[in-house]
Amino acid sequence: MIRGAVQVAMVVAIAVLVLLLGLPLLALLVRVPSGSLLSRLSDPVIQEALRLSLFTSLVSTLIVVLLGTPVAYLLATRTFPGKPILETVIDLPMVLPPTVAGLALLLAFGRAGLAGRALSALGITIPFTTAAVVVAQVFMSVPFFLTSARAGFAGVPRSLTDAAATLRASESYAFFRVVLPLSMPALVAGASMSCARALGEFGATITFAGNLPGITQTMPLAVYVAFQTDLEASIVLSVILMLLSFLLLVGLRATPAGLAGRRPTAPRLVSTISR
Amino acid sequence: MKRWILTALLLATPAAANNPPATATIFAAASLSDVFREAGRQVTKRAGYTYRFHFAGSQQLAAQLEQGAPADIFAAADDRWMSYANEHNLIDGTAHNFARNRLVVITPVSNPGRVDKLEDLARSGVKVLMGTEGVPAGRYARQALSNLSKGTDFGRRVLSNVVSQEDNVKSIVTKVQLGEADAGFVYVTDVSPSMRGRVRAIAIPESSNVIADYPIALAHGAANPEAAKAFMDYLLSTDGQALLARYGFLSAGNATP
Numbered sequence: 368m369i370r371g372a373v374q375v376a377m378v379v380a381i382a383v384l385v386l387l388l389g390l391p392l393l394a395l396l397v398r399v400p401s402g403s404l405l406s407r408l409s410d411p412v413i414q415e416a417l418r419l420s421l422f423t424s425l426v427s428t429l430i431v432v433l434l435g436t437p438v439a440y441l442l443a444t445r446t447f448p449g450k451p452i453l454e455t456v457i458d459l460p461m462v463l464p465p466t467v468a469g470l471a472l473l474l475a476f477g478r479a480g481l482a483g484r485a486l487s488a489l490g491i492t493i494p495f496t497t498a499a500v501v502v503a504q505v506f507m508s509v510p511f512f513l514t515s516a517r518a519g520f521a522g523v524p525r526s527l528t529d530a531a532a533t534l535r536a537s538e539s540y541a542f543f544r545v546v547l548p549l550s551m552p553a554l555v556a557g558a559s560m561s562c563a564r565a566l567g568e569f570g571a572t573i574t575f576a577g578n579l580p581g582i583t584q585t586m587p588l589a590v591y592v593a594f595q596t597d598l599e600a601s602i603v604l605s606v607i608l609m610l611l612s613f614l615l616l617v618g619l620r621a622t623p624a625g626l627a628g629r630r631p632t633a634p635r636l637v638s639t640i641s642r
Numbered sequence: 643m644k645r646w647i648l649t650a651l652l653l654a655t656p657a658a659a660n661n662p663p664a665t666a667t668i669f670a671a672a673s674l675s676d677v678f679r680e681a682g683r684q685v686t687k688r689a690g691y692t693y694r695f696h697f698a699g700s701q702q703l704a705a706q707l708e709q710g711a712p713a714d715i716f717a718a719a720d721d722r723w724m725s726y727a728n729e730h731n732l733i734d735g736t737a738h739n740f741a742r743n744r745l746v747v748i749t750p751v752s753n754p755g756r757v758d759k760l761e762d763l764a765r766s767g768v769k770v771l772m773g774t775e776g777v778p779a780g781r782y783a784r785q786a787l788s789n790l791s792k793g794t795d796f797g798r799r800v801l802s803n804v805v806s807q808e809d810n811v812k813s814i815v816t817k818v819q820l821g822e823a824d825a826g827f828v829y830v831t832d833v834s835p836s837m838r839g840r841v842r843a844i845a846i847p848e849s850s851n852v853i854a855d856y857p858i859a860l861a862h863g864a865a866n867p868e869a870a871k872a873f874m875d876y877l878l879s880t881d882g883q884a885l886l887a888r889y890g891f892l893s894a895g896n897a898t899p
Contacts, residue, residue: 479821495805577806
């Protein structure tokens with residue numbers, strides 16, 4: 368009886384969620400004017416936005432991985448005073464409305480902002496540049512990587528690192544030869560999520576970096592501007608962006624690291640934890 | 643049990659308690675935000691109707707109306723989006739022009755770009771903000787620039803200094819006020835009394851300036867046409883026109899019905 372109720376609840380929940388998530392995507396797809404997808408792709412404005420989006424989200428993902436990996440490892444393996452505060456600060460961008468993030472970035476790194484004044488004195492201005500797009504993307508996407516990477520590091524059995532230590536492996540040797548390979552699926556998953564988030568970044572970007580074709584107008588901004596003047600162009604752009612994100616997430620599952628999760632060895636343990 | 647829930651729901655719904663004044667939803671261009679809020683307070687005081695405002699770029703409002711957003715009034719910052727709304731059956735009856743506006747160039751008080759006159763906008767490295775081509779303020783700015791150019795490359799040089807095309811005029815005011823940009827094209831009315839200490843205005847000569855007409859109309863399928871009409875009547879009345887003038891708008895002139 369209870370088992371039946373659970374089953375019904377699951378089916379209903381799945382149906383509702385599939386409808387809620389799937390229907391809007393379907394609605395976009397059916398509204399695409401036939402044959403216009405490819406012709407729009409040759410539009411220089413769209414090409415520019417596409418190129419800028421791919422470039423900035425790759426750069427920001429690289430920065431996220433380089434800065435995020437040591438931080439995630441630190442959070443997973445050490446305790447220190449103020450750690451809960453640090454964790455909260457790092458998680459904040461996930462729940463912060465992106466426009467608030469953009470305003471905060473402007474007040475911090477803007478020309479007249481807290482740190483911006485010093486940067487300005489050095490001749491560096493960030494707002495309204497491609498660098499500002501990357502900063503906004505890093506700000507918004509780094510928590511996604513950290514969450515996943517941290518779970519990955521935490522999931523490496525302590526016995527393995529202890530064993531490495533008894534064999535007199537240095538911490539860095541153990542990190543690169545034991546911890547890193549075992550956490551790779553979680554790192555790749557985190558990097559992909561973070562890249563997808565960067566690709567879709569809108570609110571912080573338009574507030575902090577502005578909107579100028581070729582410099583700061585990424586795909587989401589181009590979709591927004593087109594929505595106000597040319598609905599058809601906006602639909603086509605949306606579908607292109609959606610396909611890109613879809614490919615990114617599918618690609619994540621097909622990577623060797625993603626496949627590693629299916630092997631019945633240690634990585635499996637890691638990837639279950641990270642999910 | 644069921645009846646109990648129903649009663650609770652009814653009690654929780656304010657509309658069921660007693661007949662509250664009708665609330666009309668007003669979709670209006672961002673540049674109207676200050677004056678419309680005050681106009682709403684005035685009409686509430688006089689007629690008891692209340693108003694809910696949604697301010698955004700005219701082009702965005704038109705797009706939202708087209709997608710079925712519920713509204714009682716549509717007020718745009720140019721004829722283009724009102725005609726668009728008319729052609730797409732988004733409004734009922736005819737649109738009336740109730741005010742006019744002009745453009746002005748603003749700079750931060752600190753004036754980091756040393757922009758003191760319009761010619762300075764063309765100096766290389768000056769960071770200029772302007773609306774997108776879709777937003778009326780952006781279109782007017784481009785028109786004014788071409789008027790100012792008089793055959794020179796002034797307009798082209800200013801356009802190459804544009805660091806961002808903003809989607810509504812208020813975000814230009816904010817970013818200039820913060821000192822992030824050196825100058826921006828906004829409406830005269832954006833330099834409101836509270837803004838005067840934060841931005842400086844550089845006038846655009848009458849001969850080159852663009853006059854923006856503000857049309858207003860009843861949205862198609864308005865749920866509260868009475869409340870909407872009361873608001874529109876107020877704007878066109880002597881008191882309403884005086885209020886608009888106080889906020890820096892020009893009178894609609896002979897365009898009033």
